[in-house]
Amino acid sequence: MTNEPGVSQSSGFKMSRRSFIKGSSAVVGAAIAGGVLLDTGRGGLVETKTAKAAGTEKWVKSYCGSCIWANCGTEVKVVDGVAVELRGNKDHPNNQGTLCPRGSAQLMSTYNPYRVKTPLKRTNPEKGLDVDPKWVEISWDEAISTIAQRLKSVMASDPRKFMWTYGFSTGLHECALAPAHVMTIGSPNNFASAGPLCDVHYAPATFNASYVDRIDMNYCNYIVTFGRNLGGAAMFASGPGRALANALERGLKIVSVDPHCNAEASKGEWVPIRPATDLAMGFAMLNVILHELNEYDVHAMKFRSDGPYLIGGDGDYLRGAGGKPQIWDAKDGQAKDYDDPTLTDPALEGDFLVNGVKASSGFMVLKEHVKQYTPEWAEPITDVPAATIRRITKELVDHACIGQTIIIDGHEMPYRPACVAVGRGAANEFQGQAFYYIADVINLVIGAIGVPGSVVSNLPFVLDVKDGLLNFRWVNCDTTFSIPARDYSGGNFYPRTTFAIPGHTIAAILDPKKHYLDYELEVMFTHGTNQFIAEPNREDAVAAWKKFKFIFSLAYVLDENTMLSDIVLPEHSLYERQQIRQANxxxxxxxxxxxxxxxxxxxILEKPLYDSIQYEELWTEIFAKMGPEMLGKWNAICNMLTGINLDVTQKHTYSEIVDARLKEVINKDPNKGIDFMREKGFLDIRLPLSECYDYYYLGINSKTRLHMFDMDLMRDGKTLFKNLAAHGIKEIPGWEGKMDEVERAYEPLPTWYDNRMSKENQEFDLYAVNWKISCRNLGAGGQDDNPYLREVVEKWDIDDVRIQMNEKMAAEKGLKTGDKVEVESITGGKATGIIKTTNLVRYDCLGFAGQGGRISPFVFPGSRKGSNYNQLLSNRMGDILPESGSIPNSVRVKIKKAN
Incomplete structure (x- = not known):
């Protein structure tokens, strides 16, 4: 690699102060010429200064904010109050001095000329994404006073009429305080616009109470991925990228099962499966393991699963006189409570008669269930040859080293250096969460859950045990039922979802009575989200937002959300904030x-570049304006959520909250507050290696098991339908004529069924698929508005912003690279774009990399390039996954050349 002037070879982006100011001025000039930069009277991007012989220079410790989980440490060089260089912190335990493209480009987060620079007020009462709001600048006092008065009015009427809309970018703030304002106001209404399209949490939470499944690359030698990125294109780049690279050097083999040939496939094997058929392949793999290879982890089945639990004729666990699930003890020839101390040899296979009731072991039920799903059955569904399914499954089992152990920190653990790993690309599909669950069952059958080399949790999320099994628990999950509905989330009808369901919320706003609500929303606060880009069915959202009497936004740029807002408040950039953030x-x-x-x-600067504010500070100002009672309530809730003990009668800066939290909760030392953290930029805490594996908690130190049967899912379904019947409700809103789909979603062990993706369709003869790219994963951290990143995507990323189409299919359709096309989905969605022919997608697929197609006239023009893939999808009820609320992220489409 040659050393180019102005480029740091080790740490990412670097330029001289003179070059930066010159380049920034050019961008500002172009923006003003285009009429999309709001001039606040502050002059140019940076003040013109007379050159000095020697400037003041310092390096400021910080951390990156271009991922949803801000793990990487950074250092920023500031000269005369201008940030001129950004590099990774070589002492940070996660990134060790490296930065991904997203992190390296984050200087533009601060020096983005399209930022909102001062509070703005709409003067045009008409609203729409194509309507000029006719903004005027207002003072902070007017903005805060207006908002405070609106909130007072809505609270006097009914606090439930306030709603908070948020997204992934809100997670870049202080997570503990994120919901504090809605709690202070007393409203139950909030929803995240992006979660349903990237639901990699439901199945891990259900299966092993984990926030997300992690892959242990320290020991893994063989991995089968379904729709999952492992390295740089994952949500977090530096740590995973290094982990993957080290594992590949060690000899890791990757099998990537995906309609798109991703970066991981280039390092191993690509299996181009038909979209939305992953469950069929998963069943076939289980069939091979249990009926052909007959190789599985007997100890894991007997003592770490519900495999020996007896299942009765009602499909639930058979229970003894004390109400506990029963296990047949093969040694004593009788059924016993699962925790009976005399139980020594749980029977895995067999049918038994217990007190006149016929029952079978769970393992036997599983084995019989998958008997029908042979590789030959799966081949025409998945388009994966039966021989390939058999070979991959055998390789997986062979590499799992069943029966072997390893000593870590003096603790003996199972050693299973092989696993199946599922990502968004497979989880967000028809029966996608069911497949994710089955994939974890595959891992459990070979003993590759929570042990070295396998799928491990990010430590127990909410550790709860029921019937000896790790129980599904989620902080947002509420299975209570009420009519009228308690909120707009949809929780009444989706008791297992881990988030409020945007499609349901939008439909409920448009027709509250149909959704059993006895009040209408009036005031909305939006932050860190983009409902009109991150969600399908944009026209529904526009209609719903128009019903609000008042909307205010905290915004980085004048995005699509702000086009329908009444007041827009400017937000600090990533490097202007004072924050602490957990790093793991x-x-x-x-x-x-x-x-x-x-x-x-x-x-990093002496003061914020513009007249902006930080999220946490904003609400202190609002509640202080509302009066002592609201400020006291806000302070009390902040104390409760953070564990600190500040005086609730006083107005506190966020800096005071951070300092108190560091001293009272994190460091537990009155001398280790902000000054202590400022020196290094991070607090380095390392867990003992043994405690990083679930087995430490669930195997060595307890007898807690993992479940292959989601009996709670079945019970929640029965409770749901009982509640519906009790209130005379025959169909869930939006599921009219489709209640059979809802019912079968609550099976404790899923079955395969045909759907609109697997059935032939001559009109919609193609599939549209989508994946993340390294320079734009979730749009967090201003990725869409960053010209450096857009240039990388357009010029150097193999995926770029065009619609990828298989060369053979393109020739058959009379299309070629550079043609502009229109794509229409079976759900009625539409998108336009430019074709790029390639052999890196399946013959019958159109590939959409990342997300593009912004429509606000006030954002960086480059972000409007590309296609808005999400508009091809549907978040309407009847189109989503009824058990989780997830949105299927591939869809049948047809294509034609645009006029």
Whole structure:
């Protein structure tokens, strides 16, 4: 590699101060010429200064904010109050000095000329995504006073009429305080716009009470991925990228099962499966393991699963006189409570008669269930040859080293250096969450759950045990039922979902009575989200937002959300904020598996570049304006959520909250507050390696088991339908004529069924698929508005912003690279784009990399390039996954050349 002027070879982006100011001025000039930069009277991007012989220079410790989980430490060089260089912090345990493209480009987060620079008020009462709001600048006092008065009015009427809409970018703030304002106001209404399209949490939470499944690259030698990225294209780049690279050097083999040939496939094997058929392949793999190879982890089945639990004729566990699930003891020839101390030899296979009731072991039920799903059955559904399914399954089992152990920190654990790993690309499909669950069953059958080399949790999320099994628990999950409905989330009808369901919320706003609501929403606060880009069915959202009497937004740029807002408040950029953020790796782990520390940052400049504010500070100002009672309530809730003890009668800066939390909760030392964290930029906490594996908690130190049967899912379904019947409700709103789909979603062990993706369709003869790209994963951290990143995507990323189409299919359709096309989905969605022919997608697929097609006239023009893939999908009820609320992210489509 040659050393080019102005480029740091080790740490990412770097330029001289003179070059930066010159380049920034050019961008500003172009923006003003285009009429899309709001001039606040502050002059140019940076003040013109007379050159000095020697400037003041300092390096400021910070951390990156271009991922949803801000793990990487950074250092920013500031000269005369201008940030001129950004590099990774070489002492940070996660990134160790490296930065991905997203992190390296984050200087533009601060020096983005399209930022909102001062509070704005709409003067045009008409609203729409194509309607000029006719903004005027207002003072902060007018903005805060207006908002405070609106909130007072809505609280006097009914606090439930306030709603908070948020997204992934809200997670870049202080997570503990994120919901504090809605709690202070007393409203139950909030929803995240992006979660349903990236639901990699439901199945891990259900199966092993984990926030997300991590892959232990320290020991893994063989991995089968379904719709999952492992390295740089994952949500978190530096740590996972290094972990994957080290594992590949060690000899890791990757089998990527995906309609798109991703970066991981280029390092191993690509299996181009038909979209939305992953469950069929998963069943076939289980069939091979249990009926052909007959190789499985007997100890894991007997003592770490509900495999020996007896299942009665009602499909639920057979229970003894004390109400506990029964296990047949093969040694004594009788049924016993699962926790009976005399139980020594649980029977895995067999049918038994217990007190006149016929029952079978769970393992036998599983084995019989998958008997029908042979590789030959799966081949025409998945388009994966039966021989390939058999070979991959055998390789997986052979590499699992069943029966072998390893000593870590003096603890003996199973050693299983092979696993199946599922990502968004497979989880967000028809029966996708069911497949994710079955994939974890495959891992459990070979003993590859929570042990070295396998799928491990990011430590128990909410550790709860029921019937001897790790129980599904989620902080947002509420299975209570009420009519009228308690809120707009949809929780009444989706008791297992881990988030409020945007499609249901939008439909409920448009027709509250149909959704059994006795009040209408009036005021909305939006932050860190983009309902009109991140969600399908944009026209529904526009109609719903128009019903609000008042909307205010905290915004980085004048995005699509702001087009329908009444007041827009300017937000600090990533490097102008003072924050602490927990740092632990949650996706692909290697040497960073032990990391469990905290990151710290503060404004890298002497003062914010514009008249902006931080999220946490905003609400202090609002509640202080509303009066002492509201300020006291806000302070009390902040104390409760953070564990600190500040005076509730006083107005506190966020800096005071951070300092108190560091001293009272995190460091537990009155001398270790902000000054202590500022020096290094992070608090380095390492867990003992043994404690990074679930087995430490669920195997060595307890007898807690994992379940292959989601009996709670079945019970929740029965309760749901009982509640519906009790209130005379025959169909869930939006599921008219489709209640059979809802019912079968609540099976404790899923079955395969044909759907609109697997059935032939001559009109919609193609599939549209979508995946993340390294320079734009979730749009967090201003990725869409960053010209550096857009240039990388357009010029150097193999995926770029065009619609990828298989060369053979393109020739058959009379299309070629560079043609503009229109794509229409079976759900009625439409998108336009430019074709790029390639052999890196299946013959029958159109590939959409990342997300593009912004429509606000006030954002960086480059972000409007590309296609808005999400508009091809549907978040309407009847189109989503009824048990989880997830949105299927591939869809049948047809294509034609645009006029």
């Amino acid at each position: 790796e949650t996706m692909t782990v290697g040497d960073n598996i032990r990391m469990n520390g905290w990151n710290y940052r503060e404004n």
